[in-house]
Amino acid sequence: MALLITDVDVKDIRFPTSLLADGSDAMHTDPDYSCAYVTIKTNKGIEGYGLTFTLGRGTEIVVQACKSMSYLVKNQNVTEIFENFGSFWRKLTSESQLRWIGPEKGVTHLATAAIVNALWDLWARIENKPVWQLLVDLTPEQLVSTIDFRYITDVITKEEAIKLLKDNEKGKKERVELLRKNGYPAYTTQVGWLGYSDHKVQELCAKFLALGFTSFKAKVGQNLKDDIKRCQLIRDAIGYENKLMLDANQIWDVNEAIEWMKQLMKFKPVWIEEPTSPDDVLGHAIIANELRPHGIGVATGEMCANRVMFKQLLQAKAIDYCQIDSARIGGINEILAVYLMAKKRGVPVCPHAGGVGLCEMVQHLQMWDFISLTGSTENRVIEYVDQQHEHFEHPVRVQNACYMPPTAPGYSTKLKQDCITKYSYPSGQQWTDMYEKGIFQKPSN
Numbered sequence: 001m002a003l004l005i006t007d008v009d010v011k012d013i014r015f016p017t018s019l020l021a022d023g024s025d026a027m028h029t030d031p032d033y034s035c036a037y038v039t040i041k042t043n044k045g046i047e048g049y050g051l052t053f054t055l056g057r058g059t060e061i062v063v064q065a066c067k068s069m070s071y072l073v074k075n076q077n078v079t080e081i082f083e084n085f086g087s088f089w090r091k092l093t094s095e096s097q098l099r100w101i102g103p104e105k106g107v108t109h110l111a112t113a114a115i116v117n118a119l120w121d122l123w124a125r126i127e128n129k130p131v132w133q134l135l136v137d138l139t140p141e142q143l144v145s146t147i148d149f150r151y152i153t154d155v156i157t158k159e160e161a162i163k164l165l166k167d168n169e170k171g172k173k174e175r176v177e178l179l180r181k182n183g184y185p186a187y188t189t190q191v192g193w194l195g196y197s198d199h200k201v202q203e204l205c206a207k208f209l210a211l212g213f214t215s216f217k218a219k220v221g222q223n224l225k226d227d228i229k230r231c232q233l234i235r236d237a238i239g240y241e242n243k244l245m246l247d248a249n250q251i252w253d254v255n256e257a258i259e260w261m262k263q264l265m266k267f268k269p270v271w272i273e274e275p276t277s278p279d280d281v282l283g284h285a286i287i288a289n290e291l292r293p294h295g296i297g298v299a300t301g302e303m304c305a306n307r308v309m310f311k312q313l314l315q316a317k318a319i320d321y322c323q324i325d326s327a328r329i330g331g332i333n334e335i336l337a338v339y340l341m342a343k344k345r346g347v348p349v350c351p352h353a354g355g356v357g358l359c360e361m362v363q364h365l366q367m368w369d370f371i372s373l374t375g376s377t378e379n380r381v382i383e384y385v386d387q388q389h390e391h392f393e394h395p396v397r398v399q400n401a402c403y404m405p406p407t408a409p410g411y412s413t414k415l416k417q418d419c420i421t422k423y424s425y426p427s428g429q430q431w432t433d434m435y436e437k438g439i440f441q442k443p444s445n
Contacts, residue, residue, distance in 0.1 A: 003078040003126075007041040008070035008115070012059045013051075013415065014425040015356065015388060016434065021195025022387055023055075023355070026221030026251040029195070032056030033388060034425070035327075035356040036063045036111070037415060038118040042078065048122025049414040052114040052327040053355035059425065065111035069098060073115060082123050085146040089116065089333045093148075105305035109330050116331025117361065121411035130406040131332070132364040136172065136371050140165035143372075147337045151308045155315065161340045168375050175371045183402030184367055185377055186384040187215030187245065189354055191234065194219040198233055205237035212401040214242045215381055217273070221248035224263060231267040240268060247273035250303070254283040258290045271297040271321055278303040284318035292320070299323050302352035306330070307337045314345040321379075325352045326361035335365055343373050354385030359396045360412035363403045391419035 014034040017023050023031040034056050040048040054062055072092055081088045092112055093104050102108040124131045135143065140162045149158055191204040208216065218234055220227040234244060246269045252260060257275035272291065276283045278300060288298040297320030304310055306329050313319045322342045324335050342349050349369060351362040359382075366382050374380075382403055389395035393414045397404040406412050422430045426443050435442040 004043045005073055005076050006043050008073055009039040010063050010066040011037045012063045012425045013037050013423050024193045024195035025219040025249040027249040033356050034059045036066055036114050038114045040118045040122055048118040050114050050118025050121055051357045052110045053358055061107055062110050065107045066114050069111050086148050090148045112330040113327045120332045121413050125409045128409050131411045132367040135368040146333045152311050155311050156341050156344050172371055179405050183404040185381045186401050186403055187381045188213050188384050189217040190386050191216050192218030217245040220246045221251040235267055243270050245270050248275050250274045252276050254286055257287050265294045271299040273299040281312045281316050281318055285316040288318055297321055307334050310338045314341055322347045322349045323352045326358055339369055348379040350381050353383040356388050391415055
């Protein structure tokens with residue numbers, strides 16, 4: 001009997017992180033970390049779990065987009081999807097009516113990511129492997145077949161992608177063992193949320209130093225005097241032997257970014273992340289050209305809409321660090337395309353993580369990159385934020401400031417049932433309790 005998809009369930013899951021300023025930055029001052037959570041069900045009982053990260057209000061729109069798109073997935077033969085995954089991905093993103101409200105960007109692409117992430121989780125569970133191992137075990141030809149190369153063949157072709165993977169096949173077993181022994185280097189943003197008090201920042205710096213972290217990121221961009229004070233505070237805590245990254249979350253104009261960063265360059269930041277609009281490729285190039293002589297790189301990608309935007313950022317030499325997000329562009333298929341383009345252009349990938357499930361997912365991708373594509377962790381780290389992990393059945397394991405490779409089958413995306421019961425919005429137990437206490441206002445509809 002063929003394995004068929006019988007249903008696609010979608011839930012709105014939200015956590016009240018705004019209460020403690022967790023996740024706060026120059027642009028997103030009161031985020032409630034959330035996700036649209038997709039469960040793909042089959043006629044044989046096996047399920048796949050996927051999600052896309054959101055910040056609270058608007059999650060219901062992404063949920064509806066997932067539901068609108070689900071008819072493309074229901075009743076499909078699972079084996080046929082995975083044997084023709086590149087074509088199926090294009091079918092999802094090119095539906096002749098839905099694509100009008102994208103295409104391949106915004107809410108529809110966030111919904112695509114949630115569904116595609118669930119499909120990869122399902123595939124890995126069928127194969128009884130964690131996703132990173134599934135990716136590693138695919139032949140170069142199989143892996144490349146999952147990618148839609150439309151719009152990017154002027155930078156990389158299928159044939160070039162296959163060659164890049166084949167050129168790195170030597171030593172794969174040794175790198176797997178190295179990964180299992182040592183893990184993959186992480187950096188933390190937990191010390192640097194903009195809404196935190198100075199005392200809390202100092203406490204967190206001490207905590208993460210004790211845990212072995214050597215790379216730290218701070219949010220900047222609202223007030224220059226405050227940024228100087230905060231950077232000095234962190235440097236006093238971590239010293240100059242450790243790395244400091246800065247993140248403006250898109251708040252500046254191009255010239256403003258350059259001048260602001262020149263005031264902060266004495267703190268020797270490795271990079272400035274999202275210095276301006278995520279869509280401004282040429283603006284990023286101008287900023288990068290101005291800051292490189294001062295030893296400051298430019299990083300972006302967590303809100304980059306699709307592989308085409310990444311292509312242009314790489315073509316224009318506008319980024320020194322490529323930051324894919326496991327739920328922003330259209331799931332693993334499209335993310336693989338970005339990794340391959342970055343490899344060809346010699347730009348290290350340092351994934352964005354930290355939101356609900358992002359650490360859980362993105363570790364798999366970066367581990368595949370190390371084993372199968374680049375063979376290196378030089379200038380590469382995975383972001384780590386110590387939030388919401390306890391809600392997952394198989395949360396990330398970080399030891400000595402390194403992500404340890406997942407061993408459970410899947411994409412590490414399955415939420416505990418208790419979490420779903422408590423934090424489903426708007427009628428979950430935790431939300432109901434907060435309405436009654438007046439902490440949050442109950443939605444009117």
